[in-house]
Amino acid sequence: MRLRDDVDRILIPEDVLQARIAELAAEINVTYTDEDRLLLVCVLKGAFMFLADLMRHLEIRHEVDFMEISSYGTGTVSSGVVRILLDLAQNIEDRHVLIVEDIVDSGRTLDYITRNLHTRGPASLRVCTLLSKPSRREVEISTDFVGFEVPDEFVIGYGLDFAEEYRNLPFIGVLKSEVYTGS
């Protein structure tokens, strides 16, 4: 497959990824009860694949809702100012909410979403992210369930894209720098 030629190296292979997702789900299973009626909030597009696999391991009662947001800024640096393209279908007042993200980078987007959802009065609000890049953090943000900490490299696959490509790779890879610098 042509896409794989653009991958510099595999950072997290498929089996390691899946094993870790099962562990995260086990942590979530003991954090909530059926009575909590946990609501998973998936931030599109990146997190949909993670969500699909995470849910398969959840044994507690839960529901799913989606948000799609867009940064006003262009390019690969998030400005932190966020526009909501798709808001939640559900009212989250007094609900136990778990935000499901693919990656926390600067933290600005997640910080915005978290503050926005807090104003709606949820019973609890936690964050589950597959990947975190702590070296890139610009705002302090609490993440309750973290799959992997990754170095500051251009990661793709498993929902993460570059210009809409590579999302469907079943592993997390590092993109060759010549692909995104164009040289």
Place this chain on the structure above:
Amino acid sequence: MRLPSSIERVLIDEEQIAERVQELAVRISADYTDEDDLVLVGVLKGAFIFLADLTRRLRVIHHVDFIALSSYNRGSSHTGAVRMIMDTRTNITGRHVMIVEDILDTGYTLNYLQRLFLARQPASLRTCVLLSKPDRRLVEVSVDYLGFEIPNVWVVGYGLDYADRFRTLPYIAALRPEVVR
């Protein structure tokens, strides 16, 4: 396997779903082997699990996009009127587009979507549906890739819900009729 009490029986188990999704992915990959601008458009919420599994098995380059729709008529009956909650991010004009949907029932939703998308003049438009209930059809809809035909029972799991419950069961199951009001 312990079934939730609202579930009557499993119609299609996890293994059967995985096999069929793989077969569909092989066919789609063969059909689009010469194209490099395929866009899969998943219909939220129901189709996202199917899409997550399908996209990983495709061997052709493609993009993924989502739309969210809502029926004006709440509940399980359809009047045919569909409201677009979130449109695609991609401009599909001139692109090869494939709608990915969890279930084809009366056909109103897909019929609406197909007409809407065709008006945007994509290079081609195909539809991939995991489940179809032919007994329920009220308008004709062309489907290019179909997972399973199922009887006219209320199904849940693998993306399909009843009042937002049972959506994430890994299999497709029939709900007990007395549960559905």
